[in-house]
Amino acid sequence: MTTTGTKRDYSLVGESTRLAVETGLASAEWYHTDVPRKVMKELMQRSDGPAIRDTIIWIAAILASAAGIIWFWGTWWVVPFMLVYGVLYGSSSDSRWHECGHGTAFRTRWMNDVVYHIASFMLMRNPVQWRWSHARHHTDTIIVGRDAEIAVMRPPDLIKAALAFTGILDFRYSLPTLVRQAFGKLSDDEKSYIPEMEQHKAVIAARWHMVVYAATIAVAIALRSWIPLVLIGLPRLYGTWHMVMTGLLQHIGLADNVTDHRLNTRTVYMNPISRFIYWNMNYHVEHHMFPMVPYHALPRLHELVKHDLPEPNPSMWHAYREVWPVLLRQLKYEDYYLKRELPPTAKPYRGEFHKLDITAAAAE
């Protein structure tokens, strides 16, 4: 689908920001599928049980695979253990960060906070900065100039997207960012979404991360071993591919500057292992419409609202195959996007909810 063309400015303090605020796209009212209050209340109910169970499994698997790395270091047998450890550390930490940041994984607040901070460290994410950036992402999902978490901008940089699977680019961004923040410097973009009264907390958090990394390097030097770095820090490189594989699909190739998550967000059916790693965030339209529904209730929510949503992609492979030609076309026409069809049972996309001409030619 194509719309009227304007060059996108992804800075959070630039021309697109001004336009988003002026046109009412910023902090707008978004479309929600109707769900009876009693049902939604039941879906939003918190429970410690599922997240405690999953966290025990997660930590046990991390410790077991770490033990395997240490035991088999120097042999080829270390590879499968690094594969498992890397994904648990570098990818599944993203969903733990995400759910605990929303405060929905556990009922008990401190449990959310503890896992949130551990996962933030694993991801090299400043826990204060990213809490605020993610709040903005939910307020202004894929609104150009407002959303701080647009993974693939337009026109898409396909080399950059491919390199993301290696973790190199994220590593190169995340580590220097933490160093800069540790020295007390926040960027203008960061200041645009972190309230002034919280900014010093972001600096302190960055310093704590730096202390742990410095200690890890010191231990590695003292032991004359790579193992401490392979276990702390480097998994952000070799284990990040699953996070990118699942996370890119959340919004890639879909509409921007709309206020209906059905147009800019994607739900994809995934295998049980990926869903454990991803904590059910494959139900991403549902998550954005109702972010306070815990991950373990998302499959139930999906069943309740799927009549009103585009048909989910049946697999990640299907989703990537569907979006690939859209990305190629966006290289020439950055306004082009994939408009996913609604089932006959759904409420139609509402023109008045967003500025897109939804009758225009589309990639359907």
Place this chain on the structure above:
Amino acid sequence: MAGWVEACAVGDVDEEDVIRFDHGGRTFAIYRSPDNEFFATDGFCTHEKAHLADGLVMDDIIECPKHNGRFNYKTGQAKGAPVCVNLKTYPVKVEAGKVLIQIG
């Protein structure tokens, strides 16, 4: 006493729940606590314009449905990021099966 407005019937709010009440161009949230007391606050989260009546009541806490901002709805106290500003509360009384709030 001046400023008392009938917001709803006692039975309109479930135990440990919240409903929305609009009056005079303003929006309020009316709460019923787990121990059957009623409370009232402004209807919108102080972080961003989200209806608290769509949120979840847990004990003394109302959680904003959009960003997990939490307030003690009895005192209005903000309980941490992303909410930094307290919620305005209003006096409430129950008379003849009706919930009244005092809007100053």
